[in-house]
Amino acid sequence: MPEVTVYSTQNCVYCRMAKAFLDKAGVNYRSVDVGTDREAAQHMVEISGQYGVPVITVDDEIIIGFDSRKLNELFGSETESEVSDVIIIGAGPAGLTAAVYCARKLLSTLIISENIGGQALASWTIENYMGYRMISGDELMKKFEEQVREQNVRLDLDRVREIRKSGDVFVINTVSDNTYRGRAVIFAQGKHPRNLGVPNEEKFLGRGLSVCSTCDGPLFKGKVVGIVGGGNSALQTAIEMSRIARQVHLIVRSTLRADEEYIRHYKGITNITTHLNHVVTGLSGDSFLTGVTLQERTTGTSKELVLDGLFAEIGWVPNTDFLSGVIDMNDQNEVIIDINTHTSLPGVFACGDVTNVKSKQIIIAAGEGAKAALEAHEYVLRVGNP
Numbered sequence: 001m002p003e004v005t006v007y008s009t010q011n012c013v014y015c016r017m018a019k020a021f022l023d024k025a026g027v028n029y030r031s032v033d034v035g036t037d038r039e040a041a042q043h044m045v046e047i048s049g050q051y052g053v054p055v056i057t058v059d060d061e062i063i064i065g066f067d068s069r070k071l072n073e074l075f076g077s078e079t080e081s082e083v084s085d086v087i088i089i090g091a092g093p094a095g096l097t098a099a100v101y102c103a104r105k106l107l108s109t110l111i112i113s114e115n116i117g118g119q120a121l122a123s124w125t126i127e128n129y130m131g132y133r134m135i136s137g138d139e140l141m142k143k144f145e146e147q148v149r150e151q152n153v154r155l156d157l158d159r160v161r162e163i164r165k166s167g168d169v170f171v172i173n174t175v176s177d178n179t180y181r182g183r184a185v186i187f188a189q190g191k192h193p194r195n196l197g198v199p200n201e202e203k204f205l206g207r208g209l210s211v212c213s214t215c216d217g218p219l220f221k222g223k224v225v226g227i228v229g230g231g232n233s234a235l236q237t238a239i240e241m242s243r244i245a246r247q248v249h250l251i252v253r254s255t256l257r258a259d260e261e262y263i264r265h266y267k268g269i270t271n272i273t274t275h276l277n278h279v280v281t282g283l284s285g286d287s288f289l290t291g292v293t294l295q296e297r298t299t300g301t302s303k304e305l306v307l308d309g310l311f312a313e314i315g316w317v318p319n320t321d322f323l324s325g326v327i328d329m330n331d332q333n334e335v336i337i338d339i340n341t342h343t344s345l346p347g348v349f350a351c352g353d354v355t356n357v358k359s360k361q362i363i364i365a366a367g368e369g370a371k372a373a374l375e376a377h378e379y380v381l382r383v384g385n386p
């Protein structure tokens with residue numbers, strides 16, 4: 001067995017998933033909390049050349065992030081070619097709810113997802129999911145996951161890259177070169193963070209630039225950070241980071257568009273400096289991000305900010321890149337569904353943030369997931385299982 005070490009922080013769900021993957025594969029590993037052990041944190045940054053968690057070392061190999069493809073390559077097992085009744089793509093609130101409903105209808109159910117929990121994992125606090133006055137996204141998604149794990153549902157961590165129909169079944173291929181077959185499919189693959197659209201973004205990702213403040217936030221204790229965005233996510237992140245970092249710069253393209261609740265809270269915080277009507281036009285630094293260039297949108301004047309970290313909280317785009325030409329989508333690349341979650345392709349249903357349903361919320365995604373599962377059940381009974 002190779003020597004495996006997982007460098008993680010307590011709130012990092014990707015770290016939890018990496019460990020869950022290793023546990024499932026029966027791999028022994030050493031776990032190091034770099035949120036509390038500063039020396040280990042320094043070591044992790046030195047060996048990986050970046051600030052993001054998790055970092056996994058497998059003998060001399062260094063894996064940055066929860067790279068399910070790489071982990072599958074090293075520790076995964078071959079998939080069988082059995083035909084599932086329903087394959088659900090995505091394990092966010094929509095997919096996990098759909099899975100519980102499918103399993104309770106005794107459908108053989110497989111979820112293929114890159115992570116467990118989806119966007120909700122990035123939420124520091126959720127105050128509008130019924131039954132909980134206040135709960136972190138991580139905690140709520142753990143509860144969703146537990147409920148799924150109690151059912152007869154198979155959950156594979158992987159990324160879907162292609163779907164096609166072959167006879168009566170749908171064939172799905174993943175980036176780890178696994179092939180799955182299902183009678184019905186539910187798309188629940190949600191959205192991913194939008195890029196800043198400035199040069200060198202790739203270079204600094206994990207090297208000061210982060211799209212997951214709940215994961216990487218603790219590594220910026222006592223430092224100066226920037227947060228880009230003016231919506232709920234950006235304000236939530238600014239409020240949380242004001243407790244961790246020494247100074248927070250909130251960079252807002254126009255004006256704040258967050259809920260009153262967040263705005264009221266943020267207004268009382270003294271270590272947040274807000275730059276309204278500014279955009280990021282450049283990232284600077286050698287191997288790590290050390291600053292950004294901001295441009296005022298009306299006058300065009302530029303200024304430099306010295307920063308240790310930058311969190312991009314500027315919105316999300318649908319995970320539908322592998323669906324072009326396969327299914328009808330709107331001009332925002334969201335899957336078009338009818339009121340009962342049917343897509344343009346019979347046997348394929350969709351729910352949650354990946355669809356054209358206007359409101360993007362956990363409770364709505366979960367509700368749509370339940371609807372999609374019930375429709376898939378009806379479809380499998382009618383045509384999928386002659």
Ligand SMILES: Cc1cc2nc3c(=O)[nH]c(=O)nc-3n(C[C@H](O)[C@H](O)[C@H](O)COP(=O)(O)OP(=O)(O)OC[C@H]3O[C@@H](n4cnc5c(N)ncnc54)[C@H](O)[C@@H]3O)c2cc1C
Nearest residue numbers: 090092093094114115118119160189190191352353361362
């Ligand atoms: C910072 C933040 C704070 C938020 N706060 C709140 C809040 O307080 N209250 C609220 O109601 N909502 C909140 N939301 C919105 C809420 O999280 C989303 O509406 C909800 O998560 C959508 O669920 P979903 O299941 O449709 O999609 P997602 O949550 O996006 O889940 C999609 C899943 O699909 C997987 N996936 C993607 N592509 C592929 C692929 N090709 N192959 C396999 N798997 C794939 C992903 O890994 C993920 O597991 C917040 C969102 C963010 C970002």
